[in-house]
Structures are given as structure tokens and as C-alpha cells.
Amino acid sequence: MDLESLVIHGDADGDDDPSIAPVLHLSSTYRAASAQAFAAEATAVRPQHYYARYGNPTLARCERLLAGLERAESALLFASGMGAISTTVLALLAQGDHVVAQTSHYMSTTRLLTALLPKWGIGATLVDQTDTAAFAGALRPETRLVIVETPSNPTLALTDLAAVAALARAQGILTLADNTFASPVNQRPRELGIDLVVHSATKYLGGHSDLVAGALAGPRPLVERVWETAIVLGACASPFNAWLLLRGLRTLPLRVARSNATALALARHLASHPAVARVHYPGLASHPQHALAARQMQGFGGLIGVELAGGYAAAQRFVAALRLAAQAVSLGGVETLAAHAASMWEGSLTPAEIAQAGISPALVRIAVGLEAPADLIADVDQALAQAGG
Numbered sequence: 458m459d460l461e462s463l464v465i466h467g468d469a470d471g472d473d474d475p476s477i478a479p480v481l482h483l484s485s486t487y488r489a490a491s492a493q494a495f496a497a498e499a500t501a502v503r504p505q506h507y508y509a510r511y512g513n514p515t516l517a518r519c520e521r522l523l524a525g526l527e528r529a530e531s532a533l534l535f536a537s538g539m540g541a542i543s544t545t546v547l548a549l550l551a552q553g554d555h556v557v558a559q560t561s562h563y564m565s566t567t568r569l570l571t572a573l574l575p576k577w578g579i580g581a582t583l584v585d586q587t588d589t590a591a592f593a594g595a596l597r598p599e600t601r602l603v604i605v606e607t608p609s610n611p612t613l614a615l616t617d618l619a620a621v622a623a624l625a626r627a628q629g630i631l632t633l634a635d636n637t638f639a640s641p642v643n644q645r646p647r648e649l650g651i652d653l654v655v656h657s658a659t660k661y662l663g664g665h666s667d668l669v670a671g672a673l674a675g676p677r678p679l680v681e682r683v684w685e686t687a688i689v690l691g692a693c694a695s696p697f698n699a700w701l702l703l704r705g706l707r708t709l710p711l712r713v714a715r716s717n718a719t720a721l722a723l724a725r726h727l728a729s730h731p732a733v734a735r736v737h738y739p740g741l742a743s744h745p746q747h748a749l750a751a752r753q754m755q756g757f758g759g760l761i762g763v764e765l766a767g768g769y770a771a772a773q774r775f776v777a778a779l780r781l782a783a784q785a786v787s788l789g790g791v792e793t794l795a796a797h798a799a800s801m802w803e804g805s806l807t808p809a810e811i812a813q814a815g816i817s818p819a820l821v822r823i824a825v826g827l828e829a830p831a832d833l834i835a836d837v838d839q840a841l842a843q844a845g846g
């Protein structure tokens with residue numbers, strides 16, 4: 458099924474409830490019909506009627522749809538994107554193992570790799586994601602996992618998914634891609650050879666800035682292995698969030714297509730504005746990896762990095778002067794959000810770490826929502842005028 462039909466029908470569970478809208482199952486526990494049935498649920502893999510940390514019919518419905526979207530056999534929901542990432546990594550790695558990942562990741566993923574994993578004797582080598590040879594050079598005999606994220610924050614750098622998947626697979630190493638920024642509408646890593654896909658479902662998948670959830674999709678045996686750890690670590694999704702997520706997913710292809718189109722128009726407009734020094738957007742021919750973006754993505758996404766000619770102070774003034782776009786973190790909702798990257802990180806990172814993460818002091822990230830393109834262009838124009846040079 459095409460994704461546009463899949464988001465409407467891909468969760469059907471074949472039960473005999475005639476409701477058109479999904480039923481929200483809130484029960485934390487279930488009555489067993491017999492001692493044998495109780496024993497069977499207690500020892501089942503991913504039971505749906507045992508105890509809600511183990512699974513539940515609403516979660517299962519949403520997971521079926523997510524698996525379909527990522528062209529995977531199976532999916533598992535979590536309490537958050539970080540719940541999905543940390544549980545998956547902890548489930549797949551053990552003391553003495555090594556992981557290869559990128560210098561640029563979602564900041565909490567970087568912390569997981571550099572601050573938490575060493576406590577359990579797991580090493581990580583971080584490489585420049587734009588350099589495929591660097592991934593090959595970082596692999597060791599004890600490497601068990603390669604983690605990629607593309608496009609990544611803050612400059613929308615890309616990883617060549619097919620190339621990295623092929624070199625890891627040739628050595629029997631698993632690959633995990635954070636597909637949050639692209640969404641399965643714009644990029645399907647599994648079709649390029651990646652084993653496992655994770656999402657912050659808080660972003661595009663949910664799409665309305667009203668839930669926090671995460672997801673993992675991949676081959677059934679691997680997802681079941683992660684589930685064994687997930688029930689121990691306990692970052693399980695709430696049924697209500699899974700229900701909201703199902704509701705958001707119905708319009709995912711429409712929302713992402715609109716955001717792609719508006720972001721491209723806005724990126725082009727910003728690139729031609731005299732108060733703008735540089736625009737980072739994979740859909741612009743000026744993006745250093747535009748050809749790769751055109752090859753591995755079906756759309757270029759709704760995130761734009763814009764560096765103001767006036768530097769740090771102008772960037773702060775610009776974000777404050779926006780009227781439609783709220784000054785806020787996160788992305789993927791119906792509303793446009795903007796954040797000054799350096800202001801966001803200067804409390805927790807040193808200036809050297811900020812520079813190493815590729816964050817220019819003048820950089821503003823715009824997460825394009827679903828407002829009329831002309832209104833957003835007018836908003837950035839008036840804010841650029843106020844921000845000055």
C-alpha cells in the first residue's frame with residue numbers, strides 16, 4: 458500500500474469491534490479465563506492482555522502502522538524518543554562492545570554515547586557523518602552497532618545511508634538510524650539497507666505538539682530482543698499517547714508534503730535575503746550534499762538552518778521578533794517554531810563544544826509548520842528587518 462493509504466488502514470486489527478475510530482484501552486491489567494491462559498500470557502512474547510508495560514491492544518495497533526510506514530516487520534513504542542534510543546542501544550550492546558556513531562547527533566544521544574555507555578564498558582567512536590570512509594575506518598573487531606542520524610542537527614548534514622549500511626552489513630554489524638527529522642514520508646532507511654529505525658514520535662509522527670513518545674522499527678527477532686530489555690527498563694508508551702499518535706499519523710503524508718513545500722520556498726527566499734549569510738537546507742542546490750539528498754530522500758523536510766549576517770545578537774533579535782513562529786524547541790508540529798541554537802546550548806556546553814557541534818553563533822533553526830507560505834515569508838521578512846545587521 459502507498460503510505461497515504463497505509464496511514465488510514467495500516468493499523469486495522471481484524472477484531473469485531475465496529476468502531477471506525479480506534480478504541481482506547483486504558484486498563485493496566487487483564488482478567489485471565491483460566492490458569493492455563495494466565496500462564497500463557499505471563500510467558501508470551503509481547504502479550505497484549507497481560508500487564509500494560511508488556512503491551513496493550515492500543516499500542517499494538519499503533520505499532521502495526523509504524524512498522525508498515527518504515528517497511529519493517531515489527532515496531533515497538535516507547536515513552537519517548539530517548540526511551541527508544543537508550544533502550545535499543547542498551548539491549549543490543551554489552552560490556553566490551555564498541556559502537557560507531559556521528560559527531561553530530563541529537564544532544565541526548567551524544568550524551569548516551571559519551572557519558573553513559575562508558576560506565577558499562579562500552580566504547581564509542583564518533584565520526585564525521587558526511588565522510589563515509591570515516592565510518593569504515595572506525596570499525597573494530599568488537600564493533601557491534603553503527604548509529605546514524607540524517608539529516609542531523611543543526612546544519613542538516615546527511616549520512617549516505619546505503620553506503621554505511623553496506624559497509625556495516627559486510628562485517629555483520631547492525632545499523633540503527635534515527636529517522637526523526639525526515640519521517641518515513643521523506644526517507645525510509647530500511648529500503649536502503651539499514652536494520653533498525655528509531656523515531657522521536659513526539660515530532661512529525663505525532664505532529665501536533667501534544668504527546669511525547671518514541672518508536673523502534675525493524676526485523677521481528679531484533680525488536681523482540683529489545684522488548685525483553687524494554688519491559689525491564691520500563692520506558693513504555695502510555696496508551697493515550699499511542700491513541701493520539703494514531704490520530705496524528707492519519708495525516709502524516711499530507712502534513713509532511715506541505716511542510717516540505719513551504720520549507721523549500723522559505724529556504725529559497727532566505728537564501729536571497731541580504732540580511733542572511735547562509736542557509737542550510739538539503740533541498741537547495743547550495744547544500745554540499747544536495748545530490749545525496751535527492752538520491753536518498755523523497756522530500757527535503759521541514760527544517761531550515763539560517764545564519765544571520767548580523768551574528769549572535771541579530772540572531773537573538775530575529776527569533777524574538779517573529780510573530781507567527783514561536784520561540785521554542787522541538788519540531789514537526791502544525792505550528793512553525795524557531796530556536797537560536799547558541800542560546801539553547803550555552804548553559805550546558807562550553808563555547809568549544811558549541812563550535813565542535815557546528816553551531817554558528819548566528820544560527821537559527823526554523824521548524825516549518827503548516828501556515829500559509831506567504832504568511833511565513835512575511836513574518837521572517839519583518840523579523841529580519843527588526844533584527845538589523
Ligand SMILES: *Cc1c(COP(=O)(O)O)cnc(C)c1O
Binds near residue numbers: 563638659669671
Ligand atoms: C527530539 C529528538 C529525539 C528525542 O526524542 P524525545 O521524544 O524528545 O525523547 C531524538 N532524536 C531526534 C533527532 C530528535 O529530534
